[in-house]
Amino acid sequence: MTRTPLRRFLDYAVLSVPAFIFVLPVLYLILGSFKPSDQVLSGLTGFLPTHLSFDNYRAVLSSFDSDATGYFWRFMGISLLLSTVVVLGGLIVNSMAAYGLTRLKWRGQGAVFAVVLLLMLVPFEAVAVPLFYMFNDQRNTIYVQAVPFIANAFSIYQFAMFFRAIPPSIEEAARIDGAGPWRTFFAIIVPMSKPVFASVAILTFLTQWGSFLWPVLMVSDPAVRPLPLQMSVFQGQMPVDWGQVLAFGVLLVLPVLIVFAFFQRWFVQGVASSAVKG
Amino acid sequence: MTTVNPAPVIPDGRKPSPPAPSGIPQRPRRPNRERLHGLLMSAPALGGLIAFVGVPFVYAVVLSFYNVRLGSPLPPRFFGIEQYRRIFTDPDMSGPFLRALVNNLTFAVVVVPLQTALALGLAILLNRKLKAIGVFRSLFFLPVVFPMALVAVIWRLILARSGDGLLNSALHTVSFGNWGAFDWLGNGLTAMASIIVLSVWQGVGFQMVILLAGLQQIPGELYEAAELDRASPWQQFRHVTLPGIRGTLVFVAMLTSVLSFRVFDQVYVLVKGGGLDEDATRTVMYQAVTTAFDQHNIGQASAITVVFFLIVVVLTLIQRRVVRTGNED
Numbered sequence: 001m002t003r004t005p006l007r008r009f010l011d012y013a014v015l016s017v018p019a020f021i022f023v024l025p026v027l028y029l030i031l032g033s034f035k036p037s038d039q040v041l042s043g044l045t046g047f048l049p050t051h052l053s054f055d056n057y058r059a060v061l062s063s064f065d066s067d068a069t070g071y072f073w074r075f076m077g078i079s080l081l082l083s084t085v086v087v088l089g090g091l092i093v094n095s096m097a098a099y100g101l102t103r104l105k106w107r108g109q110g111a112v113f114a115v116v117l118l119l120m121l122v123p124f125e126a127v128a129v130p131l132f133y134m135f136n137d138q139r140n141t142i143y144v145q146a147v148p149f150i151a152n153a154f155s156i157y158q159f160a161m162f163f164r165a166i167p168p169s170i171e172e173a174a175r176i177d178g179a180g181p182w183r184t185f186f187a188i189i190v191p192m193s194k195p196v197f198a199s200v201a202i203l204t205f206l207t208q209w210g211s212f213l214w215p216v217l218m219v220s221d222p223a224v225r226p227l228p229l230q231m232s233v234f235q236g237q238m239p240v241d242w243g244q245v246l247a248f249g250v251l252l253v254l255p256v257l258i259v260f261a262f263f264q265r266w267f268v269q270g271v272a273s274s275a276v277k278g
Numbered sequence: 279m280t281t282v283n284p285a286p287v288i289p290d291g292r293k294p295s296p297p298a299p300s301g302i303p304q305r306p307r308r309p310n311r312e313r314l315h316g317l318l319m320s321a322p323a324l325g326g327l328i329a330f331v332g333v334p335f336v337y338a339v340v341l342s343f344y345n346v347r348l349g350s351p352l353p354p355r356f357f358g359i360e361q362y363r364r365i366f367t368d369p370d371m372s373g374p375f376l377r378a379l380v381n382n383l384t385f386a387v388v389v390v391p392l393q394t395a396l397a398l399g400l401a402i403l404l405n406r407k408l409k410a411i412g413v414f415r416s417l418f419f420l421p422v423v424f425p426m427a428l429v430a431v432i433w434r435l436i437l438a439r440s441g442d443g444l445l446n447s448a449l450h451t452v453s454f455g456n457w458g459a460f461d462w463l464g465n466g467l468t469a470m471a472s473i474i475v476l477s478v479w480q481g482v483g484f485q486m487v488i489l490l491a492g493l494q495q496i497p498g499e500l501y502e503a504a505e506l507d508r509a510s511p512w513q514q515f516r517h518v519t520l521p522g523i524r525g526t527l528v529f530v531a532m533l534t535s536v537l538s539f540r541v542f543d544q545v546y547v548l549v550k551g552g553g554l555d556e557d558a559t560r561t562v563m564y565q566a567v568t569t570a571f572d573q574h575n576i577g578q579a580s581a582i583t584v585v586f587f588l589i590v591v592v593l594t595l596i597q598r599r600v601v602r603t604g605n606e607d
Contacts, residue, residue, distance in 0.1 A: 008408065011406060011408055012408070012410070014403060015403055015404075015408075015414050018400065018403070018418070019414055019417045019418065022417055022418055022420070022421065022479070023417055023420070025421075025429075025432045025433065025436060025479065026420060026421070026424075026432075028432060028435065028436065028444065029428075029432050032435070040435065041435060041438055041440065041442045041443065042442050043441065043442045043443070043444065043446075043447030043450075044444065044447040044448050044450075045447070046442075047444065093322045093323045093326065094323050096319040096320065096322070096323065097319060097320035097322070097323035097324060099319060100315065100317070100318070100319030100320040101316065101320050104312040104313075104315060104316035104319070105316075106312050106313035106316045106317075107313065109316060116324075116327065119327050119331050119332065121590070121591060121594055122331050122335055122587070123536070123540055123587075123590060125540050125542070125563050125566075125583075125586060126335060126338065126583055126586060126587040126590065127330070127331055127334035127335050127338060127583075128563075128566070128567070128583070129338060129341075129566055129567075129570045129576065129580055129582075129583045130334040130335070130337040130338040130341060130576075130580060130583070131330065131334045132570055132571070133337075133341065133346070133570070133576045134334060134337065136348065147326075147330075148326075148329075148330040149330075150326055151322070151323040151324070151325070151326025151330065151331075152323075153327055153331070156323060180315070181311075181312065181315040181316075181319070182315065182319075185319070206422075206423060209425060210424075210425030210426060210427070210543075212425070212426060212427050212542075212543040212546075212547075213542055213543065213563070213567070216546065216567065216571070217567065217570070217571060227425075228425045228426075228427040228428070229427070231427045231428055231431065231547075232427050232547045232550060232551070235431045235434070235547070235551045235552075236550045236551030237551075240551075242435065246431075246432075246435075249428045249431060249432070252425060252427075252428055253423070253424055253425065253428055256423045256424075256425075257423065260420075260423050264416060267419070267423075268415070268419065268487050
């Protein structure tokens, strides 16, 4: 099928209408973050700004300046720290488990793997209340926000699906060379499994960065508050300074957007591969 | 796409390993060693899953049969099925929970077909060979990476009740000034619709990408053959596209229905700051969290959690069933 210029023009036109509607809220966020606060809520005519400045960003970075309000870089730091721990810890722990459960042969491995698949059915929401009760005396700590999310049944499943497709001859060769299971895994299997590590990392990061329910239950102290929770607190304080709230929002989403821009292919592949289950 | 096929079944009988230099036969020792290492490698993750999923899950069931309150000096008291009776049939106490259940059902019944159809439409739009197609795909996918707490705030402004809200102002313009200010979030009739719109905006890119992957697996020859038979675009959609992605479509619909019962973030943010009508939008998870956190009623919140989990399990089982029978065709 060849496409005539007219056909191509129509294709673009048809795509542009929904694309514009989709981008509008994002545009509103970005433009608003550069507007003076009293011009954010100014209807259709005020959508395009007349005056742009970085004032809101400067204010966000400097107005959180005491232990009572928290500090912006502290919120950012907490979010970055939690994401790093959950993503890196998760990659190591879950890939190892997937390897041990699918590529090493031992009695009972099938049963254990079946239990992991069953646990995949339990969404975090189904255990949030009992976890909140169990760890109530450890509220407002950093580790209680990260540790429960490192082991992840769905990540194990994703790794296992990938490892299963690796031909057994590769491990046989490593074994003949005298490599034990650990060396085979870290020196041979991990380097050849970059795609699955990338998509698990990105999906985990995306979920963790936006994580909200658990911080709502576990965190009240601004010193250990991650960005999304602070976003909710900030927009609930009257009177709302809209310019600053939107600037805060841009800073909240910026790290994900950067990761998205660089690893877009893996984002999309990670999401699509998550659909192969079922 | 990283469609992974299951590895070929490894035959039971192992190939004889080459004689070890020391001459000690290795065969009987290997399975034991593999068991030890297999357990060691999976231990950290399994430990985590047991501690943070398995145990709390069982604990939720146990707690739901007790009268447990956070910070109460009284010890937990066995309650039987009293918590369940209260949330389902007690005239004084069941109101908010039943409302949450109805709200959540409404949300799912609207969002699942709407979001699936929209995702399919966008995927079909994107499934053509154009230079800039990657840009469009990224634009539609963009909201998926936005944290829900931020999405709620953006839409709080768009739907703001004053005449200066973006939507009110736009309607004012297109109606030549006949549209006044309307409180989209605060009005009981439109509050849930608002939550639905912003949730679909944020989530549809996810389903779109999955469906696009499904569409790209339909062989192009099928469309060429249909074209030779002078099939209209609608007939092609009906007889080539739809059967080709049936499995993916069912999967996406079921995934969306499970996700739609997990809704919490946007409702919480907008009730706390955005003047959202709480009663019209409370969801099952919102109810569980407020019961545990605000009322300190852990027993009742656990009972709500168990009901939530049963709904999710039933939906997942239906999904497995349908996908499996779909694959057998």
